[in-house]
Amino acid sequence: MNSSLLPAGHRLQAVIFDWAGTLVDFGSLAPTQIFVEAFATFGIAVSLAQARGPMGLSKRDHIRQLLADAAVQAQWQARFGRASDDADIDALYARFMPMQIQKVGAYSEPIPGAVAVLQQLRAEGLKIGSCSGYPREVLEVLLPLAAAQGIAPDHVVAGDELPAGGRPGPFMALANVLALGIGDVRACVKVDDTTPGIEEGRNAGMWCVGLSVSGNEVGVTQDAWRALDAASQERLRAAAKSKLLGAGAHHVVESINELPRVLVDIAQRQLRGEEPGHAVPL
Known part of the structure; x- marks a missing residue:
């Protein structure tokens, strides 16, 4: 996604990612x-x-x-x-x-496309937040390993560090909004591979993108996914998509690699006056 892809006058400000199954660890195995x-x-x-x-x-x-x-x-x-x-x-x-x-x-290897997508988001001027069900002690091990491979969000919130609690409450997503200085939650996109993570984003008033294949709902390595026949892939993909849409995702794609085109669509929907609270899932 280069600077010409997002439509002129778009109102997106930040993308907030989960970690395992979203940015790193294809299959959310760890x-x-x-x-x-x-x-x-x-x-x-x-x-x-x-x-x-x-x-x-x-x-x-x-x-x-x-x-x-x-x-x-x-x-x-x-x-x-x-x-x-x-x-x-x-x-x-x-x-x-x-x-x-x-x-x-x-399990710290970036999901294919993740490094390039984060670079593209920064080129667009978008801020990059993140949150995880991992406790801070675990993230302290994961973060430098991921950063060395090109995964380094602007802010990270751990699942055990907010007194208000974690998912499916909005608290970690909103902590990112505060830390990143975002003026409108409707200008944020939450990207996650789990239903509590999607519910978190919806409860925070954000646009939500579910990841069907790279994360928890399919739950296999990339090699195992590629080894499946087309019918098995479609069955697993459809079941994951249904579950994530049921949790409130506005869009569902296979992995972060497909996120740029979804952000373009969300930006266009915003310009047409749509808001996360009443937008129809696609």
């Missing part, structure tokens, strides 16, 4: 696998599909939601003879954190 491994250390079998269910929430809330799953809770009660409580959430979180910190670097 957080998912660690949840499986952390629960396994307590003798609880959690499938990758179960682990993906609450993705996008802060990691402590994610653990809480997994324990609320009927099948997982049944395992817990069978093993420990009682229902799980807040102390168990704390214990699982304490087990999860060092495992995630140790392994997040292995």
Whole structure:
């Protein structure tokens, strides 16, 4: 996207990105696998599909939601003879954190197209925010690794650092608005691969773009995706798109690589008088 693509007089000011499955870690594998491994250390079998269910929430809330799953809770009660409580959430979180910190670097590779898209956004004069369900301790490991590969937003908000809470509330997105000095939330676009992340953007009053293939909803590596036959790809793509649209996405594309053309469309819709609160998903 060069400076001639966005229409003259456009009102876009910023794009706010999620991290895993959006900017880095095609398939959003890092957080998912660690949840499986952390629960396994307590003798609880959690499938990758179960682990993906609450993705996008802060990691402590994610653990809480997994324990609320009927099948997982049944395992817990069978093993420990009682229902799980807040102390168990704390214990699982304490087990999860060092495992995630140790392994997040292995999943820091940018999603194809991400570096070029961020460069294009800056060339357009747009500010780049970001937020994540990752705690700050995990981001402190991920951020320098991602920056060395060309992924360096103007601002980053972690899932555990706002007293008001995380997704699906608007708080992390709005923290970016404040830090970046954005004058109108309607001039922001939230880009995310999870339903809580899309709901976050909608609750903040922003335009929202869902990513169907690169993130949590499909949940496979790029090589695994390419190895699928066309029918399987279409089935997974359609299911992911339906879920993200259901969460409130205005647009859904496969990955960040397709974002520039969507931003052009959003800018044009704004100029026609459309606003995020009542715009029809496309």
